[in-house]
Amino acid sequence: MLQAWPPVLFGGVEPLRAETDAGIALATVVYRSRAAHPFSPLELHRLTLAAQERNRGESVTGLLLYDSEQFFQWLEGPAESVHRVMRSIRNDPRHGGIEILHDQPATGRRFGGWNMRLAMPGIGPFPWPPEAIKAPNEMVQRLRERPEDAPGLLARLGPAIPAFERLPVDLQSASILDDVIRATVIPALLEGLAAAQGTEQLPAANPEAAHLASLLIASDPDAAFSLIRRVRIGERLLLPLYATLVEPAARSLGDLWSEDACSEFDVTLGLCRLQTAVRQLSTVPAGSHAKRFRTPQVLIAPEPGETHHLGAALDSEVLWHAGWTPHCAYPASDGDLQDLVAATWFDALDLSLSAAFGREHWLPRITDTIARARRASRNPALVVVVGGRAFTEGDAGVRSGADVTSRTALHIDHSILQGLHAKRTERARAH
């Protein structure tokens, strides 16, 4: 029978201040063990509560993950305390087959403030303690398959920490310069840019954009490519063309479809042709860009399941032109996207929906994708940017949980910098 959970038993987590560790030799131990029997929620709760009480006295912090068969535990704190607690844990008959996966001196804590937090797989067989953290099912699966990866995997479940503390010491001085640039230079540049560009304002569409849309779905696309080349010759700069011709043409394709003037396949075909044209116009050779300076690490990806990739292609082009080195990916599922942001540090995630269709009914889906990506992200302060026709008007971007709404690819670098700056300011205020 399922047991009702007594919520009154849950206490808050007392933060441990970093200065209490000054001058003390710290250690981290990670192990796994086999539960002697299936644990009920109440047993788990009692175990965690007793562990928390003793850990508090020993200044030990960490995480205990239970997956219905095995325990994975991360213990950290003064080396003597950690090993003393470990001796008790080894003698506990409630589990066995203890395998130490990591036992090393440590320079800091990953779970500071958590005297022992319980973690559980996303879907549990019984009502889990509400205060427990949810471990993604894919992570639990990986723990089972590759227990040696447990230290890296468990670390992802820890509380958010400022990006600076995650950097190796030799990179911290570079980060100070970066701080100065971000705190003083970028805001000044942004103010100037915002004044000059009026970024909320979409540039006026080229009057030929609607005609271009109909040429893009003709059996022979040559007329469409000729039109694009002709307009390009008349423009002094390439990038504004994305906002004045390419994006409006994509929207016109969506309009043709909603007026029943073309099929969904035609829209996809037209968008692919636009993408080809963008690549042909580009003056940045693919893959040959030399990295000249450190620019934000950006992952550009269409929303998993989105077959229209023009928005991602445009953002990528604009960032390459700006001298950035964006990473492009086409994740098939939310899980694939989560793996990407968990495996690599990204400053920003640029997620896009169709440039042609409004995709109104996709809002809950992208909202969920964003929430999951944030939880899985190696960077706890990941800036999420959304783009696509769904976001060109109204407040869908805000409702999706994104930090920044990109209304045109033209300003994507600016939008990302603004997002990074806002997040930095917000975190500085919170600390």
Ligand SMILES: Cc1cc2nc3c(=O)[nH]c(=O)nc-3n(C[C@H](O)[C@H](O)[C@H](O)COP(=O)(O)O)c2cc1C
């Ligand atoms: C999976 C598992 C994890 C545990 N984690 C902790 C812990 O983090 N801290 C702790 O003090 N006790 C923990 N315990 C309980 C200890 O094994 C032990 O019962 C408790 O510390 C009392 O120790 P003592 O009998 O030596 O006084 C854990 C037990 C199990 C089965």
